[in-house]
Amino acid sequence: xxxxxxxxxxxxxxxxxxLISSIIFYSLFGKLYIYIFNPVMTxxxxxxxxxxxxxxxxxxxxxxxxxLPLFTMLFVKRKQWLVWLIxxxxxxxxxxxxxxxxxxxxxxxxxxxGIIGWLINAVIGKYKR
Numbered sequence: 001x002x003x004x005x006x007x008x009x010x011x012x013x014x015x016x017x018x019l020i021s022s023i024i025f026y027s028l029f030g031k032l033y034i035y036i037f038n039p040v041m042t043x044x045x046x047x048x049x050x051x052x053x054x055x056x057x058x059x060x061x062x063x064x065x066x067x068l069p070l071f072t073m074l075f076v077k078r079k080q081w082l083v084w085l086i087x088x089x090x091x092x093x094x095x096x097x098x099x100x101x102x103x104x105x106x107x108x109x110x111x112x113x114g115i116i117g118w119l120i121n122a123v124i125g126k127y128k129r
Contacts, residue, residue, distance in 0.1 A: 007079050014083060019064065021063065022067050033059060065095075069084060069117060073113075074121060088110070
């Protein structure tokens with residue numbers, strides 16, 4: 001599909017696809033975060049729920065960290081490292097500001113997404129022959 005396109009357009013397609021997928025599946029990553037870390041839900045000083053906009057943004061970033069290497073492995077045939085490096089820069093800096101436990105999840109989600117993408121490519125390549 002994307003093998004005849006330039007690396008730039010492949011990166012644009014992967015970014016859009018990863019962003020849309022992360023917006024769709026952010027609630028699953030939020031439930032995983034709550035299950036693993038079990039944070040205290042205080043509501044803050046104003047009594048607002050702590051899982052509204054900021055929680056949704058954090059969960060969307062976690063989902064993006066999973067889907068970006070997955071789609072990069074699936075749809076980008078040349079210079080995968082360059083596409084991943086460019087598209088992961090801003091979320092990586094946001095995770096660095098978040099603290100060490102989020103940095104661990106950054107690596108877990110990106111490695112899991114990359115391995116799943118590599119396995120799907122291997123299965124498709126095996127059945128293509």
